[in-house]
Amino acid sequence: MKLGEGVEAAIHCAAMLAGVEGNSTMSGAAMAEAFGLSPSYLLKHLNQLTTAGILESVSGPAGGYRLARPAERITLLDIVLAVEGREPAFRCGEIRQRGPVKLDAKAYVKPCGINAAMLKAERAYRAALAEAKLSDIVADFMNHADPRTVAASCAFVERHQRPQKVQQPSKRER
Amino acid sequence: MKLGEGVEAAIHCAAMLAGVEGNSTMSGAAMAEAFGLSPSYLLKHLNQLTTAGILESVSGPAGGYRLARPAERITLLDIVLAVEGREPAFRCGEIRQRGPVKLDAKAYVKPCGINAAMLKAERAYRAALAEAKLSDIVADFMNHADPRTVAASCAFVERHQRPQKVQQPSKRER
DNA sequence: GTAGTGTTACTCGGATAAATATTGTCCGAGTGACATCGG
């Protein structure tokens, strides 16, 4: 019953990416710097999010990551499952069948009651996580956190986000 | 997000101990045999349950383990916390403070919203586990499982439980 | 001045090592049952 440290980093990065505008990106190195993490290791987790379809990555100069869909449609459950794996935490090893008392398989068609109880609890856990949308996290941060923290975060995003080349070659885009 | 394998063993053992009568005990070796587990390793988990006050252990010949209180007052949460540890699965490392943007501590009095959401989910998880009493698990097994499995389990308990010496020396006790 | 082209610097991605936690094993301390011995 222990979540990896990468989950925290992944959520923070996703929340930060929710602040970049349009289809701009932010490099993994910038986010690693923002949170004082090892850049190479953070990429590993960001890659997991990309594989899960939560983030999009673009290579090359001015590349980086961006949300693959609006923050309203990303939940904490999505992120946790992407980083920690989709299988449930409690895996019933059916140890009740492993003893010397061997009955035929028909005696074990009923699922183990212990397993059922554990899975029920985990469903509650996941349901609570599915309620928490990334946009809610960001909104709560914007409204209730210390204003200076909010300002600092927004400034960091503004400073490090990289606009992507678009088809329309707007001349006076700084 | 992965529970150790010992949790399953601990719960099964507790459920089996709920079947022993009075203050009789059952040895760890017997339970290890029942589930096909390594005896020495199972003792480690049983010891955790004993430390947590869920089980009582008696040494010497005819020794073993027994529930420290009635099964109605033991929940799956008690067992899971005893084996996996009491601290929450998600530990906020406050990585938001680790970046180069150093604000004074007064800016971080508000708890991290991400941490709050994760802890809320975990509270739901623990609440669901606290609802599941060990007596319910046993009753469900007795009533809804395959009768032959129930019979086999009861026979195993009858065969391996060790009555404790009591003050009253009843002569005709078989 | 403009288009084409080669170089370059920057990005992510996966393969590779170190650190840590979990799982498994072993041996020792303690204790009550049992057999033996004495009354």
Place this chain on the structure above:
DNA sequence: CCGATGTCACTCGGACAATATTTATCCGAGTAACACTAC
């Protein structure tokens, strides 16, 4: 025959390795920007 006593076998408990998982690092593939050259 009954009780005291010494031995012993069986129990749990904690210390010690092996394995698996997590964490951290490095180097390579790919790509778009940039500079340069030719027209």
